[in-house]
Amino acid sequence: MLSVLTTGWGLVVVCAAGALAGISGAWWSAGFACRYALRLAVELQAGDGAHPGCGLSPLAPWLRCGASMVMGGLAWILAHRYGLGFGFWSTLIALNMLLILAVVDAQLALLPDALTAPLLWLGLAAAWMGGPVSLHQSLAGAVAGYGFLWVLFWLFALFRGRAGMGYGDFKLLAALGAWVGIFSLPYVLLAACLAGIGAAFLRQKNFRLGSSYPFGPFLAAGGATALALGPGVQSYF
Template sequence: MTTLSTSQLLIFSGILGLVIGSFLSMLTWRLPRIMMLEEEEQLKEISLGGSKCPQCDATLPWYRLIPLFSWLATKGRCHNCKTKISARYPLIEALTAIITITCMWQFGLTTEGIAATLFSWILIAIFVIDYEHQLILDNLSLPLLWLGLLLNTQTLFATPIDAIWGAAIGYLLLWVVFHSFKLLTGKEGMGYGDFKLLAALGAWFGFIALPQIILIAAVTSILISLIGIMLKTRDRNTLMAFGPFLAIAGWATLFFGPNIF
């Protein structure tokens, strides 16, 4: 049986990442909107299929759907109405390709590498949707949690006991923070989706990784917030999604281990 060389594996990973990234860019655009519709409208929206220009509703031909390169070739405009197409699509595709390559580079074509790649793809979807809508969907966070628990029955990234405690403690930590903050201020500082996402990360990396994950997420969120305020790109009173920073902490733990500090 022929095995792939490192360069062949990374090239294949990049191409696969672009394809999956194209799917994720569509999924993260449609899924939150579909979830807000009534059941009949959901089925209608899903059945429509096909990628269309959101402005003129023109169906995009297959050669306009090549990840990243189609957007670059058209200079980010619809081929029919010339309306600008958001850069979110090539950015998600490029991000997915880079992270997929990184997973294969670090773990290789192994069980850990495949698991890390699946973990990253789901996390990208959570990252984008929470960034754009301040919403972490159970449809994504709960499968991520259960996948982590199931994989760690084989001690892939943590022992089974550590994974179970990681999921339980991860949820309870933010649950306590949420209710303490609400009791003191009368305001809700985060959503229940954050609890489930931290529980999922605990299920993947065990309870020992939770302090590191929370620290990285908190520090990066504060830094980004301060930079935004200084650059006057955001108001200090505007709520900011915490999920993307938990995702960043999750990737840091995946690639550098649970003992960075």
């Protein structure tokens, strides 16, 4: 029975079911992210007023559909690699959490601990339970992800006299390190930086340092790409 499900039309059915799960999950996650961002903005506004809650709105339908289609494609790849077992569902949960974090950060420039911490612990748990990344690689990736951006943060602050990123970025990269392992982590960061620079250039039409943008969506995109490519992403370069 298992051989039937991993060859021919059986594999197509498994991949199609995975893609449908990915599309459905992304559609829900995008809506949840907007509701969560609005609630968080209201709470922050009631506290110190540092994050205005006005102006937040649900994602445009074309963005929500686009995110769902991309997630469906990633889920198809995951189902082809893992079937519909533990590797598929754990990674799909991680991808949906990354989508939520990307939307929240894009709207509020904030990566809340309530989202980054569970993503980190789930990554470590997945490695402990026999996921595609070993536990020692997962732990090393988490430490390296947080430590690298922490050092970069203080170097930037030393030379520029101001913060270049938030602590949420450290925690998100640590969580991604737990999922992809230490060897794939540099490529996640490289992809995020290149995407961020490209997006800034398209918006500003130059490379001046006068503007700032949330880094979380680019980290999430780099992490999602690495999760889709699977362990050993460095072999693609």
